[in-house]
Amino acid sequence: MNLFIVFFNVALAMLAAPLMWGITYRVKAWFAGRHGPPLLQLYYDIAKLMRRGCVYSRTTTPIFKIAPAVCLGSVLVALILMPGAGISSWFGFKGDLILLIYLLGIGRFFMVLAALDTGSPFEGMGAAREIQFAAFIEPSFILVMAVVGTSGGGLSLSSLFGGTGYHNIASTILAAGAMMMIYLVENARIPFDDPDTHLELTMIHEVMILDHSGPDLALMHYASSLKVWLYGMLVVMIALPTIGLFPFWLYWCALLVGISLVAVITGIIESAMARFALLDIPHILLGIFGMALLSLAFLLYR
Amino acid sequence: MINLIFAAVILSCLMLSASSRIKTCIHIVAFQGAAVSLLPLLRHHIDWELLILALIAALVKTLILPLMLFRSMRIAGVRREVEPLISYPVSIAISLCGLSFALWLATRLQLTETTGVSHLMIAAPFFMMFTGLFLIISRTKALTGIVGYLVFENGIYLFGGVLGLEHNFIVELGILLDVLVMVFVSGVAIFHINRKFDHIDTGLLTSLSEDTVEGER
Amino acid sequence: MGIFLFLIALLLFCGFASLLRIKGNNLIGIMGPIAAFAGGMPAVFTMLVSKSYIQQSINFPFPFGLCNFEFDIVSAIFMIPLLLIGMTAAFYGGCICKPEHAVPGRPIWFFFNLLMAGILLILVSANTLMFLLGWEIMSWSSFFLICTYHRKNEVRTAGIIYFIATHIGVLLIITAFLLLQGQVEDFNFSSFLIPESGIASVIFILALIGFGAKAGLVPFHVWLPEAHPAAPGYISAVLSGVMCKVGIYGIVRILLLMPEHQPWWGWILLLLGAISAVYGIILALAQQDFKRLLAYSTVENLGIISMGLGMGVLAAEYDMPDISRLFFVGSALHVINHAIFKGLLFMAAGSILNQTGEHDLNRLGGLLKRMPSTATFMLIGCAAICGLPPFNGFIGEFVIFTQGLECLTHESWYLPAAAVLMLTALGLTGGLAMVCFSKLAGIISLGEPRSRAAEDCIPVNPGLRFPLGILAGLCLCLGIFLPLLLSDFMAWKISLIFIILIVLCTGLYFWRRKLAASAHNRTGITWDCGYVGGSNRIQYTGSGLVQPLTRFFKPLMLRKKSVKIPSGIFPDKGRWSIIYDDLILDAGYRQLFDAIKNICFKLRWIQSGHLNRYILYIALVLILLLIWELL
Structure with missing residues (x-):
């Protein structure tokens, strides 16, 4: 049964993850009064890129080619840790939430290295901002994970279904809010990063993969969409702990709906807000840390 | 008899601090050496060990050491003055203070009950030590410093003799040997200082200290 | 037990033999640590498996007396880095054959062997005198090793700072041991009495500062960032x-x-570690x-270890013995792992420094193409030190993290607060x-070279691949297989x-x-x-x-900025440099x-240079002591 969970988690993510990109962009287009790209646009893009050849810079080393594989591989491995339908993954164990954070770290480390590998100042700048945000967000992520681990008791990701969330509404709301912000930061969305600006200088995540092309770019895009899916899953599970009580099939549908909802919310936020000034972002990240800390405090000292 | 010797020793110490000639000082030290090394013979029953020790000590303290000092005096061409940092009247005053302090010490030490010697006999060695230290501190000539050191050593020897502690033959002889070597080495050193700097005034040796180096700071 | 005493003797022998002016003396010096590794490792592994305890008493001549030697699991854990890094560093040092490194050859191996013998003595002695003897040997020999390139000014400064610290x-440390010793006649640890709590706290604080200065805990870390750049790479390792x-x-x-601990000791260790x-x-x-x-990253990692220890003490005080034990296990794992990847990184850094002559990483770049093996090993070391799976830096931090989460469930106020911190x-x-x-990894090894020195550098001597390769391989192997040793949770997963x-990443690749x-x-x-005027400097x-980040953390550092703006019709070269220095060293200790120096200068008249006056001081002190005693 636990092995089925792994299978379903990975399969659903691999199939549905690029869809979230489409949903977000349709919502944004709807707000802007445009028609917008097709829902399956990212699938088309990936399929097209897979068939294309690559352009490599003469500066790059094998690191540049290894990075996309590692980015995708680490997210996939992170996905096999995720529980589902009220039971833990076969790979789940006590402390797997820490491993999850570190697994996501590998992808980032290699993405930054690949960016520096090109020797491009744009990509260096993107890398500088990306790792800065990541460094500030890490304590918050760990505290949110601490909330998850202690509220369910098991100190593992399966305690996402601990169901204690509603005893402690304040803690749950704060944790879910913090997780939502972490989702936005880590996936480089507005208000922290704008992937759609017209200048390389103003992007963060997108500029880091500026020199990737062909299958490399496809893998990078796919890995990012899986990452969006993974964080979306965490947001849904923290906000709705009772989802674990649903019957097996209903759970997966609910999950899909929930993550789509997160994607819709992302679209709304992106349409309603502008990006924060770059120098203010560390302060806002500290605010997220405050939220996570408060959530933990509500849980521990109730 | 014993008390007389002690009085003589104390007086000689006072003389030391007041005398202006190195030659006199050396004579006094020789006399003190004779006194302190022969004193044990007067107080205890005599065995061979003690006798040999006393004779050797007397020989070294009254003859060999003064002769070596005279020799280095001659080599260094020392004139007679002691060259004090402190004037003679003040020296005597300080010496008297030292004597009273030594007497106070002797009363405080409470050795009289246990060993049955008088306060004066305890005070005398201490006074000798103070005098020795005082000579080292207050006189500039290196030779006077050696004299002061010998006086100090005599004081220690006397203290041992007075208390009649079980004489450790080896230890006493060892100390004697040390003193001998010390005087010998300082004799050589004085000769070299003299040759290098044309004087044996240690006060002028301060120019060798860190002062000048730091002065350029 | 006997094997370690034999190894100490062997190391001393190799050290002294390497001083002789005979052919192959350097080889003897190099063989010492390697033989120590070969001889010591089996005993260490036996100990780790059996978890027993070996003791031996030996009667030494006069000042020492009957000395106890003990070898337990704690010694075994700290023995692993010693033997392993000692061996690889000796290997590495032996392979360097550039002439400027060969010049100080003999004393290096003498002090290297002495350093290892001293540390070995510390780890096995259960006797104050022997412990302190080993400590002194370690301190002295490491001082001389740091001053290897003593002709450089900054090296001498570093040496002096280390010496003082x-x-x-x-x-x-001596004071702490004397207090612990109390009135007991012999110097063996086993005969120490249990100190009362007030004294125990004083002992703990003294020992914490004394040992913390060696471990490099902030604010006693100031010697580390000076000494490590000064020493050759493998010595720093x-x-x-x-x-x-x-x-x-x-x-x-x-x-x-000390069998009884106070909770605030744990807090102090935790806070020092966190800072x-x-x-x-x-x-x-x-x-x-x-x-x-x-060097600063060493400070960070020792902080992590110290946090683990502090939490271990705290958890034990709050009746969670299992968790406390695991905190210590996590710290121990990090001790071993940090030694491996930091050794690897320092040796790789040493190679890069030797080949390029550049200290400044902003002037390097593109070394993955020019020194492929060294740069690859460096990348592995960097991944490991970040704690990234599947390398070995992960497991120690993981254990500490997990136990921190466990502590959150405790019902008291303090333990969860400590855990959150x-x-x-x-x-x-x-x-x-x-x-x-x-x-570090990206700027040095990737991109294009930013200076001539980096552009023209050539690969290292191929022999150097072996020590680095051993350590890099251990980073990966230990990362994968160390979790199997943790039976407490399902770490085999x-x-x-x-x-x-x-497998997945390789497959995808x-x-x-x-x-x-x-x-x-x-x-x-x-x-x-489309810009055509680009250069490597952009x-x-x-x-x-x-x-x-430096902008955000500016208040914690001392910023030294020097700017020269080009001016005039035909502007000359401009310059811009910012250096971040240690606030604690520059604003604190300096x-x-x-x-203190000013006060001392005011008292300089005491040191007049008159012999007479010095004797006066002695006489005065003696007389005062007499009076004080008799009054």
């Missing part, structure tokens, strides 16, 4: 990987010698000299370490997941290669917006990469010592 430390750990060993030993970790990594990421960067500090440290080491990760091979690939230049530098 280590001697203040040893003073406090031993200093950072082994000698700093001996400081931690001392703290652990003191904790074990060291965060402050260390912030300064590390701001550095431009890559060996200084590594630890989780935050560890998380922030982890995030910043990622920045710091992507900078970690190993399994790591293997899946490696080859799949991608196949895909790319079937299409038409081109090579070109990096995207530059690349992002290391300082640029961390600028957002001010303190300046104040």
